[in-house]
Ligand SMILES: Nc1nc2c(ncn2[C@@H]2O[C@H](COP(=O)(O)OP(=O)(O)OP(=O)(O)O)[C@@H](O)[C@H]2O)c(=O)[nH]1
């Protein structure tokens with residue numbers, strides 16, 4: 001059931017300078033992630049590097065290789081968003097060093113949660129030393145979200161341990177949950193370049209939704225519009241890029257000079273830029289703490305923006321504590337609630353805290369108003385509710401949702417949901433449902449062009465909804481004019497019954513040739529080449545009137561016959577099969593069918609052998 005994700009996975013390296021991150025990636029993938037001339041000259045990674053790998057299971061993994069040098073930590077920070085797992089690299093000869101710790105802190109603040117440790121350069125140390133280093137790494141990991149990460153000793157020159165590392169990575173990713181598709185794709189840009197003949201290309205790790213060739217997109221915070229001309233994943237062209245993978249998008253309508261890190265490519269109008277954000281913050285233990293009013297560097301996605309931290313409900317958040325802050329930025333960033341971020345202090349340059357944005361469009365708060373913290377708590381709980389809602393693509397009742405997420409009734413107010421009766425749907429789930437209904441009806445109309453629509457029961461099973469949910473959903477879909485109700489069946493608003501004019505014309509001609517004594521329906525069908533389906537459609541359109549299984553009149557003949565019956569009843573008081581047959585010059589069969597039909601229509605009433613008008 002849980003095969004590799006179709007879109008792929010993204011893994012990032014982490015670790016101190018010179019510990020062998022890039023060498024390991026090259027040994028694993030055959031791709032040198034150090035692509036800059038300066039990197040080659042200086043023998044170190046300066047900016048993010050990229051490679052990719054197919055694991056034994058078939059999993060496609062995009063790799064982001066980060067620099068270890070403390071001076072390039074901002075580049076590292078641009079590479080760690082949206083990772084499925086982190087590959088922490090610690091050199092056996094040096095052990096845990098400052099950026100081992102700092103990278104780990106960052107990974108921990110971003111809650112990457114899944115990781116693997118490569119102890120590199122084992123060819124340079126004795127076994128006892130390796131044991132000491134392994135113990136030291138385990139102790140360092142113990143206080144972080146990577147406490148359960150496996151450690152694999154490797155050596156790049158000899159290839160020792162590489163197979164095991166690859167297998168461990170495969171196992172690790174097998175346990176990774178599928179990336180959520182929230183119907184709101186975002187690609188925080190981490191690289192921009194031009195390819196002659198193609199123009200501007202941006203790359204990044206795609207989250208929250210998929211992108212498609214031909215789509216109109218918007219870049220935020222700049223607000224520039226562009227169109228996707230082409231997409232690539234791991235150097236292969238794709239029509240659709242799925243969330244949770246490395247993506248290169250070739251854009252029409254923007255220049256390289258207009259773009260850079262911090263821009264987020266998204267569908268127009270789906271992501272806004274903001275300078276004020278409310279956030280839950282965790283301050284690192286052993287650091288300086290976070291004072292009210294502190295100047296900070298905010299790293300989120302691939303953006304880095306300076307601003308001020310307004311501590312809510314106190315003067316300082318102490319090392320090791322959590323609290324609430326309002327971040328007021330010098331420039332807007334494109335973020336959504338639920339995004340993770342890291343705070344650094346500009347001088348001395350140190351990673352101090354991180355957490356989750358809870359509100360990306362907040363007001364200014366009274367710092368000491370206790371209600372602010374409470375309302376943020378509730379908002380954060382709303383996120384929990386939203387998360388829970390996303391797990392139910394076929395809808396969930398409000399009561400069940402509250403129970404599943406342990407939230408209160410009041411939290412429903414902030415929930416972004418589509419309501420259908422008692423049922424709630426995440427906006428993207430609703431969109432998907434409407435799209436499924438549209439697709440099902442499109443193909444139904446194609447297969448049955450003469451039917452007014454699809455029976456409700458069939459649509460219900462196509463949508464896979466529980467009966468009470470279906471009734472509510474259908475009501476909403478009709479209200480939205482996604483679908484319409486045609487004589488109790490469900491159709492697309494654009495569906496018109498298009499009767500095969502040739503066959504229909506011939507049928508009307510055959511039946512109209514002797515209007516009161518038409519051939520039986522099977523004969524008429526044979527003579528005209530029309531089908532039962534055409535008959536039903538002509539009856540629905542009013543061109544034919546069906547009197548019995550095998551007697552069908554044209555509308556004109558029917559109306560004339562009814563007029564004749566009325567006239568005869570007016571003249572003679574009643575009408576019999578025999579008298580009507582004589583006047584119509586028809587055989588008994590159609591006349592009988594006509595009178596029985598008129599009885600059933602409650603136009604006439606039978607009295608003995610005769611009929612009178614009702
Ligand atoms: N003996 C030995 N040397 C290694 C091994 N792995 C890497 N090296 C050497 O260590 C040095 C640094 O390796 P890099 O891969 O550039 O290290 P890095 O972690 O990418 O460094 P930054 O990107 O600058 O943080 C290079 O000279 C490598 O050849 C190993 O397993 N054994």
Ligand SMILES: [Mg+2]
Nearest residue numbers: 021022044045
């Ligand atoms: Mg490197």
